[in-house]
Amino acid sequence: MDLDALGRRIQTARTGRGMTLQGLADRSGVSVSMLSAVERGSKAPTVVVLDRIAQGLGLPLTDLLTEPPRMVVRRAADQDVVDEPGGWQRTILTPVVPGVNFEWIRSTLPAGCEAGTYPPYAAGSHEFIYVQSGVLTLTIDEDTLELEEGDSLYLPADVTLSYANRAATPCTYYVAALIMRPRRPGLGRRSG
Numbered sequence: 001m002d003l004d005a006l007g008r009r010i011q012t013a014r015t016g017r018g019m020t021l022q023g024l025a026d027r028s029g030v031s032v033s034m035l036s037a038v039e040r041g042s043k044a045p046t047v048v049v050l051d052r053i054a055q056g057l058g059l060p061l062t063d064l065l066t067e068p069p070r071m072v073v074r075r076a077a078d079q080d081v082v083d084e085p086g087g088w089q090r091t092i093l094t095p096v097v098p099g100v101n102f103e104w105i106r107s108t109l110p111a112g113c114e115a116g117t118y119p120p121y122a123a124g125s126h127e128f129i130y131v132q133s134g135v136l137t138l139t140i141d142e143d144t145l146e147l148e149e150g151d152s153l154y155l156p157a158d159v160t161l162s163y164a165n166r167a168a169t170p171c172t173y174y175v176a177a178l179i180m181r182p183r184r185p186g187l188g189r190r191s192g
Contacts, residue, residue, distance in 0.1 A: 001065075004041035009064055011039040013057045016101060018122060018180075028056025072097055088113050101179035108172045109136070109165035117162040124180035125157035134171030137164040147173070 014024050021039075025032045030052050037043035038053070045053070047061075054061040072095035080092040087110045094104040109115055117139070121127075129138070130152040138145045139162035140155060147153060157177060165171040 001044070003038075003044055005067060006064065007039040007041040009067075010035075010053060010057075013059060013064070014039075017057065019057075024053070024056050028052045030056070068097060084115070086110075086113050086115065088115055103175070103177045103179070105175045105177075106132075106172065107163070107175065108170055109134075109163065110170050111165060111168050113165045115163040115165075117160060120159050120161075121157040121177070122180050123156075123158045126178045127155055127157040127161075128176040129153045129155075130174045130176075132172040132174065134165060134169050134173075135167040136171050136173050137166050138162065139164075 014021070019027075021032045021035050024030070024035055028035075030049055034043065034045070034049065035053070038045050038049075050064055051061050054064050057064075074093070074095035082090045082092075084090060089108050091106045092103065093106055094102060107115070129136070129147065131147045131149055133149050135149075136147045138147065138153070139160075141159050145153070157179070
């Protein structure tokens with residue numbers, strides 16, 4: 001086993017979740033000194049210790065033991081299509097890659113649809129929005145902005161954001177989000 005690669009996978013998973021060494025120690029029951037040594041590749045953990053680390057990270061043990069693939073293909077038939085209340089639809093276009101907190105989502109809002117209000121992502125997160133067709137009304141904290149076909153927007157994603165289609169025709173738009181850390185547990189996905 002390549003201890004340096006194992007340590008990098010653990011550190012990437014930990015920092016991707018916004019966890020400190022102490023936070024992972026508290027969740028896993030593995031000491032900070034052991035976690036630090038494993039992340040540096042200077043100590044070989046037992047299977048029991050690795051399993052506790054994986055549980056503390058909320059990952060299957062196999063995710064720590066195997067190198068992630070260099071390419072991940074997500075076929076159109078495998079894309080997650082979610083029909084939301086109110087008649088709008090969200091399609092998650094990106095493959096799931098452990099340790100990479102990036103989302104690319106296509107949403108279609110029918111005429112007159114309010115998709116809801118979503119809480120901020122962690123500071124340091126970024127969001128890009130592109131309107132393919134129709135008119136998208138965004139409320140960003142207290143400001144309202146309309147984007148029309150072909151318009152795009154960048155914003156830091158540490159804001160409260162509401163999506164709506166107040167026009168008489170459907171609106172299709174794309175959201176690309178780079179999330180520095182996952183949301184707190186219990187909060188839903190944001191990309192309206």
